[in-house]
Amino acid sequence: MAGNVSPDDAAIAIVGDDAVHRVEGLPGESGPVGLTLALGRLRTLGVTGWRVALPAAGHPLGLSGPPEFNARALEAEEAVVGFGAPYGLVPELYEAGPAGDVHTQVVWHCLAVREAPPADVPSLGEAERELAEALREATVALSRLDVAGSGPAAAAAIDAYRARAEGPDEEVLAPGYPPRAVRVLELARRVGLLVSLAYESGHGGAVSASEIAARGELLRPVERVARRARVAAYNAYVEERERG
Incomplete structure (x- = not known):
């Protein structure tokens, strides 16, 4: 376009x-x-x-x-x-x-569609700050809950993903996007991967219904932050054009 x-x-x-x-x-x-x-x-x-x-x-x-x-x-x-x-x-x-x-x-x-500001989309700066905080908090909390998604297996999976993303064949965003959008999208993907690993680890170390519920309560807001950041990153090109 x-x-x-x-x-x-x-x-x-x-x-x-x-x-x-x-x-x-x-x-x-x-x-x-x-x-x-x-x-x-x-x-x-x-x-x-x-x-x-x-x-x-x-x-x-x-x-x-x-x-x-x-x-x-x-x-x-x-x-x-x-x-x-x-x-x-x-x-x-x-x-x-x-x-x-x-x-x-x-x-x-x-x-x-209605020509109006989209709902709940943060700026790239806001998204980057929210993601960094969510990643720290989720990692600490999941470790306390003894969830498999926060241990060495998760770290290895994230490192493998980052290696693929940094490879020569991976184009994260189309040409014309600001570098910050690429950083935010990569961090959002990393947070999303952590959430997925935590969900996919089955019951992991959580042996009671209350612990499983606690994991869900923790992951839902982190998931929301990651989705907001993905939208902010993908929309960055249009947002820059709108600002002139």
Whole structure:
């Protein structure tokens, strides 16, 4: 949307290993159209960038309305909101193909959005500070709870992830993003990995229902901080353009 790559190249990057992506409800079209055409059309309609929304129950993170769009985005738990023109896209995923060769197909529903500040999205500076604090607090608290996700196995998994992320083939964000956005996204991913390891460790050292509940109470706000930071990082390019 910023004009740095062609719609074809953007569509290839978006589709990845999925079978096909189509956009439904695009102004001027009577049915679903291919992603390349849709991106080009949305750009001519005035969309110059996208904000990411990652809403969850009770937390409309990144949304700006109206209610119909918010409801669909909450159901999907993700959406993108256009910058420059009032259009948003909400994905709907399908699985298709024979057993052993199943691919994901995506239909993006194009809907009107309200041009207003997105809900609960911090600045990059705020997100970075919140993440650093959440990582420290979660590590200490999980260690006290004797959760497997805070021990040497978690540290090894995080180090392995960081090695992959720092490799030459990993592009964290598209060209044009500020370096701070890359740092924030990497830290958000690291915090998210810690949370996932803690959840996936089963009961770990938590031997009672109260200890398991305590772990959940600890992880939920940390998870929320990580989601807010991811949205802040992905939206940084648009936010900088909006500031001029």
